[in-house]
Amino acid sequence: MSARTRTLGGILTALAAAALAAPVGTPAAVAAVATEQGEGAAVPGEPGAGDPYFPFAGNGGYDVTHYDLDLTYQPPAPAPAPLVGELSGLATIDLRATQNLDRFNLDLRGLDVRAITINGEPAQEVDPPATGEQVEGAAYWQVQSTVDRKWELTIQPSSTLRKGAKVRLVITYGGETTRPTDIEGALYGWVTTRDGAMVVNEPEGAMTWYPVSDHPTDKATYGFEITVPEGKVAVANGLPERQPVTRDGWTTWYWDAPDQQASYLTTASIGDFTLHTSTTDRGLPVINAVDKDLTAANAATTSTSLGKQAAMIAFFEDTFTRYPFNSFGAIVDDDSVGYALETQTRPVYSRVASEPTVAHELAHQWLGNAVSPERWQDIWLNEGWASYAEWLWTEESGGTTAQARFAEVMDIPESDPFWEVVIADPGPLGLFVAPVYDRGAATLHALRLEVGDTAFFVGARRWIHRYTDSTATTEDFETVYEQASGKDLGQFFDAWLREGSKPDVP
Ligand code: TRP
Ligand code: ZN
Numbered sequence: 286m287s288a289r290t291r292t293l294g295g296i297l298t299a300l301a302a303a304a305l306a307a308p309v310g311t312p313a314a315v316a317a318v319a320t321e322q323g324e325g326a327a328v329p330g331e332p333g334a335g336d337p338y339f340p341f342a343g344n345g346g347y348d349v350t351h352y353d354l355d356l357t358y359q360p361p362a363p364a365p366a367p368l369v370g371e372l373s374g375l376a377t378i379d380l381r382a383t384q385n386l387d388r389f390n391l392d393l394r395g396l397d398v399r400a401i402t403i404n405g406e407p408a409q410e411v412d413p414p415a416t417g418e419q420v421e422g423a424a425y426w427q428v429q430s431t432v433d434r435k436w437e438l439t440i441q442p443s444s445t446l447r448k449g450a451k452v453r454l455v456i457t458y459g460g461e462t463t464r465p466t467d468i469e470g471a472l473y474g475w476v477t478t479r480d481g482a483m484v485v486n487e488p489e490g491a492m493t494w495y496p497v498s499d500h501p502t503d504k505a506t507y508g509f510e511i512t513v514p515e516g517k518v519a520v521a522n523g524l525p526e527r528q529p530v531t532r533d534g535w536t537t538w539y540w541d542a543p544d545q546q547a548s549y550l551t552t553a554s555i556g557d558f559t560l561h562t563s564t565t566d567r568g569l570p571v572i573n574a575v576d577k578d579l580t581a582a583n584a585a586t587t588s589t590s591l592g593k594q595a596a597m598i599a600f601f602e603d604t605f606t607r608y609p610f611n612s613f614g615a616i617v618d619d620d621s622v623g624y625a626l627e628t629q630t631r632p633v634y635s636r637v638a639s640e641p642t643v644a645h646e647l648a649h650q651w652l653g654n655a656v657s658p659e660r661w662q663d664i665w666l667n668e669g670w671a672s673y674a675e676w677l678w679t680e681e682s683g684g685t686t687a688q689a690r691f692a693e694v695m696d697i698p699e700s701d702p703f704w705e706v707v708i709a710d711p712g713p714l715g716l717f718v719a720p721v722y723d724r725g726a727a728t729l730h731a732l733r734l735e736v737g738d739t740a741f742f743v744g745a746r747r748w749i750h751r752y753t754d755s756t757a758t759t760e761d762f763e764t765v766y767e768q769a770s771g772k773d774l775g776q777f778f779d780a781w782l783r784e785g786s787k788p789d790v791p
Contacts (some may be wrong), residue, residue, distance in 0.1 A: 325384060325385055326385060327385040327386055327387040327445040327446070328346075328384070328385070328386070328387060329346070329386070329387060329388045329389065329439075330344055330345045330346025330347060330384070330386050330388065330389030330390060331344060331345030331346065331390075332344060332345075332390045332435070332437050333345070333500075334498070334500035334502050334503065336500060336660050336661055337660065337662070338488075338660070338661040338662060338712070338713035338716075339434070339468075339488060339489050339500075339661060339713065341392070341433070341434060341435040341436070341437060342392065342488070342489035342492075342499050342500045343392070343489075343498050343499055343500025343502060343503055344389060344390040344391060344392065344498045344500075344503075345384075345389075346382060346383060346384050346386045346389045347380045347381060347382050347383055347386065347389055347446075347452075347498075348380060348381050348383055348503060349378060349379070349380045349497075349498050349503050349505040350379045350380060350381060350505055350506070351378070351379040351505055351506045351507070351508070352376060352377075352378055352495065352497070352505055352506075352507050352508070353376070353377040353378075353507075353508045353510075354374060354375075354376055354495050354507065354508070354509050354510070354511075354553070355374065355375040355376075355377075355510045356372060356373070356374045356494075356495075356509070356510070356511045356512065356553060357372070357373045357374075357511075357512040357513075357535075358370060358371070358372050358462075358481075358482065358511065358512070358513050358519075358555060359371040359372075359514065360477070360478070360479070360480060360481045360482070360513075360514070360517065360555065361477060361479060363479070364479065368463070368464060368477050368478070368479065369461050369462065369463060369477060370461070370462040370475075370477045370482060371459070371460075371461060371462070372396065372459055372460065372461075372462050372475070372494065373457075373458070373459035374396075374456075374457070374458050374459055374494070374495060375455065375456070375457055376454070376455070376456045376458065376495050376496050377453065377454070377455050377456075378391075378453070378454040378455075378456065378496065379451065379452070379453050380451070380452050380454070380498075381449065381450065381451050381452070382446040382447065382448055382449060382450045382452065383448060384448050385445060385446065385447055385448050386445065386446040387441065387442075387445050387446075388439055388440060388441035388442070389439070389440060389446075390437045390438060390439050390440070391437075391438045391440065391456075391496040391497060391498060392436055392437060392438070392489070392491075392492035392496070392497055392498065392499040393427065393436060393437075393438045393458065393492050393495075393496040393497070394429070394436035394465065394474070394492045394493045395429070395436070395460065395462075395463070395465065395493055396458050396459060396460040396493075396494070397427070397458060397459065397460045398410070398425060398427060398438060398456060398457070398458045398496070399457045399458060399459065400455075400456070400457040401425050401440060401454060401455070401456050401457075402454070402455045403423055403440065403442045403443075403452060403453075403454055404442075404452055404453055405453075406423055406442075406443060407423065408423040408424050408425045408440065408441070408442075409422065409423065409424050409425075410424070410425055410426065411424045411425070411426050412426060413426045413427070413428050413439070414426070420441055422441075422443050423441065423442055423443040424440075424441045425438060425439060425440045425441065426438075426439050427439075434468065436492055438496055440454065454496075456496050458495075458496065462475050462477045462482065462493075462494070463477055464476050464477055465490060465493045467487075467488065467489075467490060468713050468714060469714050469716075469717075471622075471623070471624070471717075472485075472621075472622045472623070473485055473486060473487065473490040473493075473622075474486055474490030474491070474492075474493030474494060475490075475493045475494040476620065476622055478556065478618065478619075478620045480517075480555075480556045480557045480576075480578070480619075481513070481517055481519075481554065481555030481556035481557070481618075482553075482554060482555045482556075483554050483556075483616075483618040483620045483622055483633060483635070484551075484552045484553050484554045484555075484628075484633070485552065485622060485624075485626040485628065485633050486499075486548065486549045486550070486551060486552075486626075486628075487549040487550075487626055488549055488661050488716065489548075489549065490549070491548035491549060491551055494553070497548045498548070499548045499549075500547075500548070501547035501548070501549065501657040501658060501659070501756050502659060502756050503548070504545040504546055504547050504657070504754065504755070504756075505545070505546065505548075506542060506543050506544070506545065506546065507521075507522060507523070507541075507542040507546060507551060508526070508539075508540070508541050508542070509521040509522075509538075509539070509540040509541075509542070509553055510537055510538075510539055511537065511538045511540070511553050511555070512535050512536070512537045512538075513535065513536060513538070513555050514534065514535060514536075515531050515534045515535060515536050516536075516557075517536065517555055517556065517557065518538070518555070518556065518557070518558040518559075518560060518574060519536075519538040519540075519553060519554070519555045520538070520540070520552070520553075520554050520555075520558060520560075520572075520574040520616050520631065521538075521540035521542065521551070521552055521553045521554075521631075522540060522542035522546060522550070522551060522552060522628065522629045522630050522631055523540050523541050523542030523543065523544070523610075523611060523612060523629075523630055524540070524541055524570060524572075524611055524612050525538070525539060525540060525541075525572075526539040526540060526541040527539050540553075542629065542630065543611060544609070544610045544611060544629070544630070544754075545754040546629045546654075547629075547654070547657045547756075550626075550627065550628050550629035550654055551628065551629070552616065552626075552628040552631065552633055554574070554616045554618060554633055556574075556576055556618055556619075557576060557577045557578060558574035558575060558576055558577070558616070559574070559575050559577055560572065560573070560574055561573040561574075561575065561591075563595075565594075565595040565598055565599070566595065566599070567599075569598065569608060569612065569613060570611070570612040570613075570614075571594055571595065571612065571613050571614050572612060572613075572614035572631065573591050573614045573615045573616075573617075574614070574615070574616045574617070574631075575587060575588075575591075575615070575617045576617055576618050576619040578619045579617065579619055579636065579637065580636075583636055583637035586637050586638070586639060587615075587617050587634070587637055587638045589640070590638045590639055590640040590642075590643045591615055591617075591638060591643065593640060593643065594613060594614075594615070594643060594647065597643065597644050597647050597678060598613060598647065600677075600678060600681055601647060601648060601651065601674065601678075604674075604677060604742070604745075605648075605651045605652075605745055605746060605749055606651065606746055606749050606750065608650065608651075609650060609651055609654070609655040609749075609753060610629060610630045610650060610654075610655075611630065612630050612631075613630055613631070613647070613650070614630065614631045615631065615632055615633075615634060615638055615643070615646075616628070616631055616632070616633045616634070617633075617634045617636075617637070617638050618633065618634070618635060618636070619636060620635055620636070621635065621636070622635040623635055624717075625638070625642050625645075625646055626646070627645075627646040627649030627650065627653055627654060627671070629650070629654050630650070632646035632647070632649075634646075641675045641678070641679065644674060644675050644678035644679075645671045645672065645674065645675045646671070647674075648670060648671045648674030648675070648678075649667060649670075649671045651749050652666070652667060652670035652671060652674070652749070653666075653667035653670070653671060655749060655752075655753040655754065656748065656749055656752040656753060656755070656756070656757055657755070657756045657757075658756060658757075658758075659756035659757055659758045659761075660758065661713065661716060662709065662710045662711070662759075663709070663757075663758055663759050664711065664716045664717075664721055665708040665709060665711070665721050665724075665725040665728070665759070665782070666725075666757070666759065666762060668717070668721045668722045668725050669708070669721070669722070669724075669725020669726050669728055669729055670725070670726075670729065671722075672722045672723065672725060672726035673687070673725075673726040673729040673730065675726075676690045676691075676726060676730070687730055688730070690726070690730075691726075691727055691730040691731070694723050694724065694726070694727040695727065695790055697787075699786070699787040703719065703720050703723075703724070704720070704724075704785065704786055704787040705785040705786075706718055706720035706721065706724070706785065707782070707783060707784065707785050708720055708721050708724050708725055708728070708781075708782055709759045709782035709783050710783070724781075727781075728781040728782060731777075731781060731788070731790065731791050732766065732774075732777070732781075734790070734791045735770075735772075735774070735777055735791040736766065736769070736770035736772060736774075737770075740766070740769045740770040740771075741769075743769045744765050744766045744769035744770070747765050747768075747769055748762060748765045751765065759778075759782060763775075763778050777791070
């Protein structure tokens, strides 16, 4: 087939698709006009952001700029009542179409949408249409399929959105909250606790508590208004926007997170917390929320580690670049989630915040949060860096050196399955396996040995500078380091990142 015929075939296919996609009652002229303007016919936005590990996480066809989440939450009754809470939400979502769209999706899991307005116009709830079946007028529907991890809310405006159009959605929703699990069975999302909720969304658990384009490629700013029974404390990202307001036995907490943020890094954790506020020497606000019910030993460890946050920030600012956000701090809950998460500006810890973990979650603010993975397979860029930063902090504090930690990893025998994980592609069930962390950190140390200290730290700063407020891939990382070092690192990166065998020490 000649190139010319292929092109013509492509055009015919596009026109046929446009005709099929035009909703009943919409003049075909609408689609035709869009095509003439060179922006393509109005089509449905993709139900995923294109991530091979999580095909239905995030969505296509638009870019969210801001989420304003107005939440009201009733935690569970005392035991033996079930661990079930009640959440109702009003989400105001500002987005911009990135293509001509006749409808588009958000992700929402386990909660029921009760009303939607699109630029003030109410949409009607309908049953999910069969493939090819058209729906008339402004409408929405939900699909909840646990088998293929497909939790989609589809929204159809009454008329086609042109590329560049701004839309404000107001979504009223709610339901019971439980203890959702990620693809490998770990608790995540809105994890209901006896005294509130511990909210940790990595990789695609934000959709368990608000309608969202749940993929790091669509960062946005956030505002939170969280109403809880009087006495409970609600802590989200960023800074308090104003003092909490109590009325009729309910307290509303206001948080403002003006820095670009990936959805997996949002939190709105609720519990019996004590708040501690301070500022670092250079004036960065630090807000810690510590559960009143930690064991005495855990409370003591936590207090010592959190007391070192300002010194850690100063160290990482020297090592990397200026701290990227408006505040820092911690949320330490007495729940059994069993891992910590680097939620933006305010990491969440389960039961205790140990010193290495605080250093790890702090380092993620630059490496993971400011610069986020473009696909979930790039997770080693988060975990390798945060683990390496732990090594650097430990060395800085007079403990084991990074070189000694590297030697420990290199002592793992060649035959050990540890070396079989391909860390640039660990699979959706392998995001948080030990080699992603430890071989990831060892890769960075080996890179440092390969290119020398100067190029290594210049590269780290460039990486952060170039991709802050955005996402990047392993290939982008390799480019930064080939430029910073002036070396061809192809074989080095293949051996360390792409091969399921033990690499040689440079
Ligand atoms: N990203 C977290 C950290 O390293 C860890 C994490 C997130 C995790 N989800 C998990 C660990 C599930 C184990 C299981 O700080
Ligand atoms: Zn981590």
